Amino acid sequence: MAGALRIKRGKFCIFCKNFHYDLWKGGICSMKVAILGVWHVHAPGYTETALRLGEVVGIYDDNPQWRAEFAGRYNIREFTTVEELLCSDAEAVLVCAATNRHAELMIAAAEHGKHIFTEKVLALRVEDCLRVKEAVEKNGVRFVIxxxxxxxxxxxxxxxAVDEGLIGKVNYLRFRNCHSGSIDHWLPPHFYNAEECGGGAxxxxxxxxMYLTHWILGEPLTYASSFTHFCRDDKDAELNPSRLEDNAVTVMTFAGGAIAVNETGFVSQGCPEIFEIGGDRGYLTYTRNRxxxxxxxKAPVELELPASAKSPLACFLDGTPIEGCGIEEAIMLTKMMTGAYGNVKA
Structure with a gap:
C-alpha cells in the first residue's frame, strides 16, 4: 500500500486498541472498511478518501446495477448481500445508503462489531436514532457522523470568537447554504424520493x-418553517413528482432569547455560504473565505482563519478523537429536523 511503512516492533493502535506488527500509516494501523450503500452523492468522495487513508474491502448496495458499477469503478469487491459484507473482515462501514435504511443497516453493523461512519442524517425518526445508539453502546463500536x-x-x-466572549451574549444566528441542484438538474432522481429522503432541501x-446552530446555541425551544417548491419546469416535474421543497427556511428560538435562521435550497445560482452570529457587543460574519x-x-476587523481541522471521515479512519460528531449530536440533528418539518407553513 502506497505510503505505508513496515515496522519491526508492535505498536498500539488508538482505534482498535490492539498491538500490530503489520502495515502502518502515520502511526495508525490501516483500517479495513466496507462501503454500505452508494445512494448518497458523497459515496464516491468517501470511498476515495478511504482508499487513500485505509483499505476498502468491498461495497454493497441494494441496487445491483449501482453496486456492480461502483465496484468496477474502484476495483473493489462486490458483496451481493448485506450479510456477506457484515461477515467480511471489514472493521468498519461507511454508510451512504438511503436515509430510511440507515437505522436498520447501522444496527446490523453494530451487532457484527463494525465501527460506523455515516452520512447525515442519522435516521428519519428519533426512535430509530435511539435504537442505533443502543446498538452502538451495547456492542462497543465507534460512531462518527x-x-x-x-x-x-x-x-x-x-x-x-463566540467562546472567547468577543460579541457578548449571542442573540442571533443566520446560516445560508444553497446550490443549483434542482434548477440545473444535477441532483440524482432518488434525491426527490420522499420515502427514502424524508424531505427535500x-x-x-x-x-x-442545523448542526451549526446547535453547536453555537444548543437545542431550540420552537421551530417555524416556510418551505416552497420553486423549480417547475418539465424536467423537475419528471424528477420531483412529490414536489418536495427546493427552497426552505426554518426559524428557531432559544431559552436565552436568541433567534436562529437556517436558509437552504436547491434553486440558487452563485449564492455564497453565509454564516452570521450577532451578540449584544458585536457581530460576526463569514462569507467568501473572510x-x-x-x-x-469601530472599524470592521478581519479575523484570522485557523487551518481546517481534520475531517470527520479522516478522524474516523485513523482513530483521532473528534468532538461534536458523535451519537448524541446525530440524534439532536434528527430532533431538529423533526421540529422543522413538524411546523411548516407552505
Whole structure:
C-alpha cells in the first residue's frame, strides 16, 4: 500500500486498541472498511478518501446495477448481500445508503462489531436514532457522523470568537447554504424520493445549518418553517413528482432569547455560504473565505482563519478523537429536523 511503512516492533493502535506488527500509516494501523450503500452523492468522495487513508474491502448496495458499477469503478469487491459484507473482515462501514435504511443497516453493523461512519442524517425518526445508539453502546463500536462544517476555517473562527466572549451574549444566528441542484438538474432522481429522503432541501443541505446552530446555541425551544417548491419546469416535474421543497427556511428560538435562521435550497445560482452570529457587543460574519468582526463605532476587523481541522471521515479512519460528531449530536440533528418539518407553513 502506497505510503505505508513496515515496522519491526508492535505498536498500539488508538482505534482498535490492539498491538500490530503489520502495515502502518502515520502511526495508525490501516483500517479495513466496507462501503454500505452508494445512494448518497458523497459515496464516491468517501470511498476515495478511504482508499487513500485505509483499505476498502468491498461495497454493497441494494441496487445491483449501482453496486456492480461502483465496484468496477474502484476495483473493489462486490458483496451481493448485506450479510456477506457484515461477515467480511471489514472493521468498519461507511454508510451512504438511503436515509430510511440507515437505522436498520447501522444496527446490523453494530451487532457484527463494525465501527460506523455515516452520512447525515442519522435516521428519519428519533426512535430509530435511539435504537442505533443502543446498538452502538451495547456492542462497543465507534460512531462518527459527517458534520464537515464544524471542521471548516470560517465556522471554527466564529465559534472561537463566540467562546472567547468577543460579541457578548449571542442573540442571533443566520446560516445560508444553497446550490443549483434542482434548477440545473444535477441532483440524482432518488434525491426527490420522499420515502427514502424524508424531505427535500432542508433535511439534506439544510442539515449543515442545523448542526451549526446547535453547536453555537444548543437545542431550540420552537421551530417555524416556510418551505416552497420553486423549480417547475418539465424536467423537475419528471424528477420531483412529490414536489418536495427546493427552497426552505426554518426559524428557531432559544431559552436565552436568541433567534436562529437556517436558509437552504436547491434553486440558487452563485449564492455564497453565509454564516452570521450577532451578540449584544458585536457581530460576526463569514462569507467568501473572510471572517469579520464589527462593533458599534469601530472599524470592521478581519479575523484570522485557523487551518481546517481534520475531517470527520479522516478522524474516523485513523482513530483521532473528534468532538461534536458523535451519537448524541446525530440524534439532536434528527430532533431538529423533526421540529422543522413538524411546523411548516407552505
Amino acid at each position: 459527517s458534520f464537515p462544517w464544524k471542521c471548516h476555517p470560517g465556522p471554527l473562527a466564529l465559534k472561537r 432542508m433535511i439534506d443541505l439544510g442539515a449543515h445549518g 471572517a469579520v468582526y464589527t462593533a458599534a463605532g
